[in-house]
Amino acid sequence: MKTAFLNFCELIYDKLKRLWESQTTNKWVSYSLVFIFTLSVIISYLDRSNLISLGKYDEYFANPFFAIDISFTILLILELLSLIFVLPKSVAKSVGKQFELLSLIFIRSGFKEFSHIEHFEWNTMTESLVNMFAYAFGALAIFIILGFNNKLQLHARLTNTEDDQKEFIQAKKVLAILLLLAFTIVGFYDTKTLIQTGDYLHSFHSFYTVLIFSDIIIVLIALRYTLNYYRIFRYSAFVLATISIRMSLSVEAFYDVIIGVTTATFVLLLTVSYNYFLKDLPIKKLK
Numbered sequence: 001m002k003t004a005f006l007n008f009c010e011l012i013y014d015k016l017k018r019l020w021e022s023q024t025t026n027k028w029v030s031y032s033l034v035f036i037f038t039l040s041v042i043i044s045y046l047d048r049s050n051l052i053s054l055g056k057y058d059e060y061f062a063n064p065f066f067a068i069d070i071s072f073t074i075l076l077i078l079e080l081l082s083l084i085f086v087l088p089k090s091v092a093k094s095v096g097k098q099f100e101l102l103s104l105i106f107i108r109s110g111f112k113e114f115s116h117i118e119h120f121e122w123n124t125m126t127e128s129l130v131n132m133f134a135y136a137f138g139a140l141a142i143f144i145i146l147g148f149n150n151k152l153q154l155h156a157r158l159t160n161t162e163d164d165q166k167e168f169i170q171a172k173k174v175l176a177i178l179l180l181l182a183f184t185i186v187g188f189y190d191t192k193t194l195i196q197t198g199d200y201l202h203s204f205h206s207f208y209t210v211l212i213f214s215d216i217i218i219v220l221i222a223l224r225y226t227l228n229y230y231r232i233f234r235y236s237a238f239v240l241a242t243i244s245i246r247m248s249l250s251v252e253a254f255y256d257v258i259i260g261v262t263t264a265t266f267v268l269l270l271t272v273s274y275n276y277f278l279k280d281l282p283i284k285k286l287k
Contacts, residue, residue, distance in 0.1 A: 006170040013173040016180070017085045029078060033071055040067035056197075065114065072108040077187070079104060080207060084179045088172040091218060092153050095238045095267060096146060098211070102245055102260050103142040105204065109253075110135035131253045138257030145264040152268075154275050164225050171221050175214055182210045208246040215239040230277050237270050 019025060040061075046052045047061040060066050083097045113132040186206050219235045226232070244263035248256040 006167065006174065009174045009177055010170050013088070013177055016177075020081065020085055033074060036074060037067050037071045040070045065111065068111045069108070072104070072111060076101065076104055076108065076204065080183060080204070081180075083211075084176050084183060087176045087179065087214070088169055091215075091235060091238055092271075094215075095241055096150060096153075098208075098242060098245055099142055099146050099260075099264055099267070101204075102248065103139040103146070105249070106135040106139035106142070106257065106260065109256075110139070113253075134254055134257050138261055141261045142264045145261070145268050149264075149268045149271050152271050152275060154271075154278065168221065168225055172218060175217060179210065179214055183207060186210075205246060205249040208242065208249060212239065212242050212246060215242050230274060234270065234274050238267075241267050 043052070043054070044061045044064055044066055047054055047058060048064065054061055079097075079101050083094065083101060086097045087094045110132045113128045113135065215235075216239055219232065219239060222232065222235055241263050244259055244266075248259035248263070250256075251259065
């Protein structure tokens with residue numbers, strides 16, 4: 001019964017993954033982003049020219065840079081979907097994808113800070129300008145650290161048998177499907193709130209909260225296949241990194257950048273240490 005359930009979930013996951021990563025999907029995603037950005041720019045211009053009225057949405061489109069915010073928000077949502085499909089491949093790759101998302105969130109926050117500048121006068125734009133550069137350099141720091149981390153990343157099989165390894169991967173695919181359901185529920189709630197109130201919640205923090213629980217579940221599942229201290233420590237440390245990323249999404253400017261960059265550095269040091277202690281074991285680089 002368990003094997004049949006795992007095989008069924010794996011079949012569903014593989015079909016969804018092929019659909020998401022297909023060239024056709026990538027093409028339509030690109031076209032859609034260009035269309036949405038162009039449409040948002042036009043609507044913003046018409047709204048600021050008093051040619052149309054958008055009611056409760058006027059305050060958003062009155063900002064000429066709101067189109068950038070819309071485009072980056074959609075891009076982040078798509079990256080969240082990609083994160084779900086990375087999870088079964090490797091926990092290390094999943095954490096790396098989370099930092100990619102965090103760097104893009106910082107870039108988006110930098111654009112939002114720029115949009116707060118109404119008059120290019122030093123006295124009025126100092127705070128926004130400083131915050132914008134803080135987010136820019138924070139994103140750059142994570143980009144650089146993540147690049148080194150990916151090059152140094154090594155992967156050791158969690159289990160010693162093919163059957164156990166396959167079962168562990170299948171369990172993560174089941175978890176990925178559950179994450180996809182959670183993503184859909186959060187997205188539906190945000191869309192409903194947007195329509196009813198005109199406020200978009202940007203619930204990235206809510207999804208990261210779900211990720212924390214999913215990472216803990218992976219650690220607990222891993223105990224089924226190994227009690228090796230170094231591997232369990234590494235998995236647990238990745239959970240701590242996810243918690244830190246979640247915290248960085250809830251604090252004020254500067255503090256979020258400091259937490260994000262510090263956490264990325266922590267993961268890099270974890271990778272270097274883990275590689276050193278596993279140098280005498282059969283390992284392979286992640287592909």
